[in-house]
Amino acid sequence: MTRKAGLLFDGRVAEDFKLLTGTWVHVGSLRVKGIDALSPIAQDIVVTGHDRDQIGFLVFPNIPECRKFAELPDDAPADAVLTHPAVVRRVREAMTIMAQAGGSSLFPARVMLMAEPPSMEAGEITDKGYINQRAVRTRRADLIHWLHADVPNKNVITVGLPPRDR
Numbered sequence: 001m002t003r004k005a006g007l008l009f010d011g012r013v014a015e016d017f018k019l020l021t022g023t024w025v026h027v028g029s030l031r032v033k034g035i036d037a038l039s040p041i042a043q044d045i046v047v048t049g050h051d052r053d054q055i056g057f058l059v060f061p062n063i064p065e066c067r068k069f070a071e072l073p074d075d076a077p078a079d080a081v082l083t084h085p086a087v088v089r090r091v092r093e094a095m096t097i098m099a100q101a102g103g104s105s106l107f108p109a110r111v112m113l114m115a116e117p118p119s120m121e122a123g124e125i126t127d128k129g130y131i132n133q134r135a136v137r138t139r140r141a142d143l144i145h146w147l148h149a150d151v152p153n154k155n156v157i158t159v160g161l162p163p164r165d166r
């Protein structure tokens with residue numbers, strides 16, 4: 001086995017959090033897996049679930065790609081695109097595939113597709129163009145509460161959860 005000197009970047013530790021079960025969620029790696037699984041729908045993802053039972057994703061969609069995926073015209077409004085059955089089905093499929101990975105810290109149980117893009121003025125995007133997870137979670141706390149609420153909500157896409165680890 002060959003060892004290489006140096007550091008391996010695995011996300012920002014400050015972004016990681018625990019679920020109520022005590023399980024650590026590694027935001028950086030989960031975010032990357034989520035973007036990959038939700039291709040071509042997701043442009044970026046904010047991971048939610050701090051002090052909650054389940055993980056959620058606030059998904060900033062790639063609207064032009066979603067239009068193509070749903071075979072909608074280039075001028076289709078964002079709300080129509082994000083609620084299109086093909087887009088919703090694709091999100092559910094990705095969530096189901098991610099859920100097969102195992103434990104509750106490895107997949108989202110709830111997803112909300114965001115019609116409003118992240119705001120640079122509100123600090124949701126860094127000077128380098130990256131999503132500021134903490135700023136998005138702070139600015140959109142009401143949406144996160146709504147995402148994790150037990151009340152059925154047409155704007156939240158959920159997937160059945162695998163049985164809890166024994």
